[in-house]
Amino acid sequence: MSVPSPRVRKVVIPAAGRGTRLLPATKSQPKEMLPVARKPTIQYVVEEMVGAGLSHILIVSGRSKRAIDDHFDPDTSLQAELSRKQNAELLEQLAFERLDVHYFYARQSEPRGLGHAVLLAEEFVAGEPFVVALGDSIIWHGENHSLMTRLIETHLQACAAATIAVEEVPAADVVHYGIVEPKHEVGPVFPIADLIEKPSVEAAPSRYAIAARYVFNPQIFEMLRRTEPGHGGEIQLTDAIRQLLRAGWPVWCVRLEKDQQRYDIGNFESYFRAFVEISLRDPELGEGLRAHLRRLLAVGEENGS
Numbered sequence: 001m002s003v004p005s006p007r008v009r010k011v012v013i014p015a016a017g018r019g020t021r022l023l024p025a026t027k028s029q030p031k032e033m034l035p036v037a038r039k040p041t042i043q044y045v046v047e048e049m050v051g052a053g054l055s056h057i058l059i060v061s062g063r064s065k066r067a068i069d070d071h072f073d074p075d076t077s078l079q080a081e082l083s084r085k086q087n088a089e090l091l092e093q094l095a096f097e098r099l100d101v102h103y104f105y106a107r108q109s110e111p112r113g114l115g116h117a118v119l120l121a122e123e124f125v126a127g128e129p130f131v132v133a134l135g136d137s138i139i140w141h142g143e144n145h146s147l148m149t150r151l152i153e154t155h156l157q158a159c160a161a162a163t164i165a166v167e168e169v170p171a172a173d174v175v176h177y178g179i180v181e182p183k184h185e186v187g188p189v190f191p192i193a194d195l196i197e198k199p200s201v202e203a204a205p206s207r208y209a210i211a212a213r214y215v216f217n218p219q220i221f222e223m224l225r226r227t228e229p230g231h232g233g234e235i236q237l238t239d240a241i242r243q244l245l246r247a248g249w250p251v252w253c254v255r256l257e258k259d260q261q262r263y264d265i266g267n268f269e270s271y272f273r274a275f276v277e278i279s280l281r282d283p284e285l286g287e288g289l290r291a292h293l294r295r296l297l298a299v300g301e302e303n304g305s
Contacts, residue, residue: 008129008152008215009056011049014117015042015135016062016108021267030065031265032135037279041265042068043096044138050099052148054131058104058124060117068135072096072103113234118216119224127218129155132237137212138274139165140281141260147213151254154189155215161249162220162241164192165213167256171201177209178238180253191252194245197238208253210238211262219249 019031032042074097082091106120139147155163181194223243263274280286
């Protein structure tokens with residue numbers, strides 16, 4: 001796997017949403033900390049970023065999100081205890097604490113939208129190109145196909161102001177996503193002319209939905225400042241990207257490949273699916289779980305349920 005240019009080394013992970021669609025599970029813990037198989041959701045995101053060669057991570061969190069900070073703080077007493085007990089297996093589970101990454105934190109004191117959360121990162125970004133990776137979305141991919149590497153390479157090669165990951169969704173589902181309008185025939189990477197937030201099925205310009213990963217140049221901050229707050233006083237990132245397009249800046253997309261899957265931990269249906277599918281990939285327990293599910297389904301069919 002190729003390593004992206006060191007010119008892109010910073011990541012902003014917005015993690016300030018309230019997670020109301022996941023109540024009561026999120027009443028006292030962030031949705032980004034909900035476990036998916038062996039790890040909390042946001043740990044998958046951080047490991048994806050580090051795997052793509054990124055080294056500086058700003059997590060934008062909100063009220064009652066202290067658990068995120070605590071999770072990434074090395075627990076030296078726990079490590080010492082496991083070392084004393086010579087428990088190498090559990091020590092390996094804490095390997096994420098030893099990743100070569102620098103963590104920074106910012107607070108979004110009230111929910112003012114994804115765009116506002118990104119705007120809080122301007123000082124951290126300090127004029128460099130940077131990545132935005134939503135903290136409640138896991139991108140699962142094969143070992144040799146890093147979506148982030150492709151995004152960064154496309155962004156630099158196309159001299160884009162913004163580069164967006166997209167996935168093809170069923171026509172009936174476009175109403176749930178930001179949908180891009182390609183400039184021309186779609187390939188693995190392509191420029192766009194516009195994007196629409198949650199269009200009707202009839203108004204959707206394509207079936208390519210924004211998929212929780214972005215690369216931006218610093219121009220996005222000026223566009224965010226120009227963006228008027230919408231419903232609920234929130235500043236939408238998609239509105240700022242449209243401002244880039246209207247100002248003549250190029251915006252490109254990178255399509256998820258067939259072995260790449262986005263898991264959006266936004267409601268219980270998608271959360272349950274993510275937990276089951278990722279658990280089935282577990283090298284130690286996956287096959288046993290698969291056999292158990294088959295038995296359950298067989299019993300259900302026998303009982304007519």
